[in-house]
Amino acid sequence: MSALSNLSKFLGIYQQWKESVRNSGLKWSKTDTFESFIKIMNNDHGDLLEWHKKATSVLNDNEKLYLQFMLTSGLRKNEGLQSFNLIIDLHRSGKLGNYFNEKLSMLEHYSLDSF
Numbered sequence: 001m002s003a004l005s006n007l008s009k010f011l012g013i014y015q016q017w018k019e020s021v022r023n024s025g026l027k028w029s030k031t032d033t034f035e036s037f038i039k040i041m042n043n044d045h046g047d048l049l050e051w052h053k054k055a056t057s058v059l060n061d062n063e064k065l066y067l068q069f070m071l072t073s074g075l076r077k078n079e080g081l082q083s084f085n086l087i088i089d090l091h092r093s094g095k096l097g098n099y100f101n102e103k104l105s106m107l108e109h110y111s112l113d114s115f
Helices: 002-011 014-024 033-042 046-056 061-073 077-093
Strands: none
Touching (some): 046 061
C-alpha cells in the first residue's frame, strides 16, 4: 500500500488512488516480519491447494510440469522461470547429465563466479 501511495503521488493521481482505496474498502495494516511469517506458516493453504487442483485440470502436461516445479522448488517467479528454461535447454543439448547428481537425485548448478 505504501508503494502504491508513493507511486500515485509521483504520477499525480493521489486523490484518485485514495478514493479507490476507500471505495474498495482496503485498510492499511502494519505487522512485523516475524508476525507475517507466523501467519503464513499457520495458514492451512486450502485456497492455494484448491486453485492448484482447478488449474491442473485445464493445463497441458508441460504447464503442469512447470507448475509442479515451481511448487516443489520454492523459487521466486523469475528464478523459477530461468531455472526451468535452463533445465529444458540442458536437456535438449544433452548436457543435463552434467548437472544431475544421481546419488542425491538432485540437480546441482553452481556459478563459478560465486567461488
